[in-house]
Amino acid sequence: SAADTQAISDMVRRYIGEHALDKGRLPTVKSAAHMFRTVCYNNKDRLMAGIICAGWDPVKGGQVYSVPIGGTCVRQPFSIGGSGSTYIYGYVDSAFREGMNRDECVEFVRTSLSHAMARDGSSGGVIRMVIIDEDGTERKFVPG
Amino acid sequence: DQSVATYSPDGKVYQVEYALKAIENSGTTIGVRCKDGVVLGVEKLLTSKMLAPGSNRRVHSVDDHITVAVTGLLADGRVLVKRAADECRGYRQNFGEPIPPKVLAERMAGFFHAFTSYWAYRPYGATLTIGGYDAELGEHELYQAEPTGDVGRYFGIAVGKGTRSAKTEIEKYAFGEKTCSEALGYLAKIMHTVHDDVKDKPFELELSWVTAETGWRAATVPADARDAANAWAL
Numbered sequence: 545s546a547a548d549t550q551a552i553s554d555m556v557r558r559y560i561g562e563h564a565l566d567k568g569r570l571p572t573v574k575s576a577a578h579m580f581r582t583v584c585y586n587n588k589d590r591l592m593a594g595i596i597c598a599g600w601d602p603v604k605g606g607q608v609y610s611v612p613i614g615g616t617c618v619r620q621p622f623s624i625g626g627s628g629s630t631y632i633y634g635y636v637d638s639a640f641r642e643g644m645n646r647d648e649c650v651e652f653v654r655t656s657l658s659h660a661m662a663r664d665g666s667s668g669g670v671i672r673m674v675i676i677d678e679d680g681t682e683r684k685f686v687p688g
Numbered sequence: 689d690q691s692v693a694t695y696s697p698d699g700k701v702y703q704v705e706y707a708l709k710a711i712e713n714s715g716t717t718i719g720v721r722c723k724d725g726v727v728l729g730v731e732k733l734l735t736s737k738m739l740a741p742g743s744n745r746r747v748h749s750v751d752d753h754i755t756v757a758v759t760g761l762l763a764d765g766r767v768l769v770k771r772a773a774d775e776c777r778g779y780r781q782n783f784g785e786p787i788p789p790k791v792l793a794e795r796m797a798g799f800f801h802a803f804t805s806y807w808a809y810r811p812y813g814a815t816l817t818i819g820g821y822d823a824e825l826g827e828h829e830l831y832q833a834e835p836t837g838d839v840g841r842y843f844g845i846a847v848g849k850g851t852r853s854a855k856t857e858i859e860k861y862a863f864g865e866k867t868c869s870e871a872l873g874y875l876a877k878i879m880h881t882v883h884d885d886v887k888d889k890p891f892e893l894e895l896s897w898v899t900a901e902t903g904w905r906a907a908t909v910p911a912d913a914r915d916a917a918n919a920w921a922l
Binding site for chain 1: 781782783784785788790791794824
C-alpha cells in the first residue's frame with residue numbers, strides 16, 4: 545500500500561542519513577536497498593510494500609535493486625512492479641537492452657508505462673519520472 | 689574519586705584515569721600503518737611455562753577485513769571484541785556492506801564512553817587497537833579506541849607497559865614507507881627493545897595484519913614469517 549511505502553521510506557531516509565554521517569560520505573544504493581530489505585523483512589507480517597530502490601553512487605554507478613513483498617533484495621538491470629506490471633512483462637523483456645543512453649531509457653520507461661496504463665484498470669492518470677545520475681536528479685512529469 | 693559519576697575538584701574523573709593505569713600494567717601493543725597494510729603486534733607475557741603457545745590470544749579478527757588487539761584486562765577485552773564483532777555483523781546485515789573501520793572505531797568509542805557516565809558501572813579496563821581496510825575508499829587504516837571514549841586514527845600507536853619507549857621507536861622508523869613484510873622485523877625489534885627482560889616474564893610475540901598480500905583480509909601473520917622477524921630482531 546502507498547501508506548506503507550511512505551512510512552518505510554521515511555524510516556529508511558532517517559537511517560541512511562545517520563549512516564552517511566557515520567561514514568562521512570554518500571551512502572551507496574546497495575546500503576539503502578538493504579536498509580529497505582531489513583525493514584520489510586523484519587516486519588513482513590504487518591507490511592504490504594513492493595519497493596524498487598534505484599540510484600547512483602560513486603562505487604558502482606547506476607544501480608537498480610528490487611525489494612518486493614516479503615523482503616527479498618536483489619539487484620537487477622531493470623525492474624517493474626505494481627498491478628499494471630503484469631501486462632508489460634513481455635514488452636519490457638523484448639524492449640530492454642543493456643547500455644541504453646539516457647534518452648533511450650526515458651523512452652523505454654514512458655512506453656512501458658503507457659502500455660500498462662492502457663491495459664490495467666488500476667493504473668492511469670499521469671507518469672512521474674525521476675532520472676538520477678552523478679550530476680543529481682531530474683524530475684519529469686508526463687500527463688495522461 | 690571512588691565513583692565514575694563524580695568529578696574531582698581539579699576536573700578529572702579519577703575512575704577513568706585508574707582504568708588507564710590498569711592498561712599500563714599490561715603487555716605492550718604496537719600498531720603501525722605501512723605502505724600496503726596495517727600490522728598489529730602484541731607482547732603477550734607468558735604467565736605460566738605450562739601455557740600452550742598460541743593460546744590466550746590478544747589479537748582477534750572481528751570481521752573479514754578488521755583485526756583488533758586488546759591491551760589491559762583481557763577479560764574486559766573479550767567482551768569488547770564480542771561487541772565489535774556484533775557491530776560488524778549487524779552493520780553487514782542492515783547495510784549489505786562491510787563496516788568501514790572508521791565507523792567501527794567510533795562505535796566502540798561510543799560504547800566505551802557509555803560506561804563512564806553511570807555510577808553503577810566501571811569503565812572497561814582495556815584499549816582496542818583496530819586495524820582494517822575500507823573497501824570503498826581503498827584505504828587501510830589504523831585506529832585506537834580507549835576507555836575514556838577517545839578515538840583516533842594513527843600512523844603508528846603503542847599502548848601498555850612500554851608505551852613511551854615504543855612510541856619513540858615507532859617515530860624513528862618510517863613505517864609508512866615500508867611494506868608490511870619489511871615492517872615485521874622492525875616491529876619485532878621494537879618489541880624486544882621495549883620488553884624488560886629483568887622485571888618481566890618471557891613473552892610470545894603475536895602478530896596480525898590486514899594487507900594487500902592477504903587480499904585485504906585480517907589474518908595472523910604466518911608462523912614462519914613471525915619466527916623470521918624474531919630471529920632478525922635478536
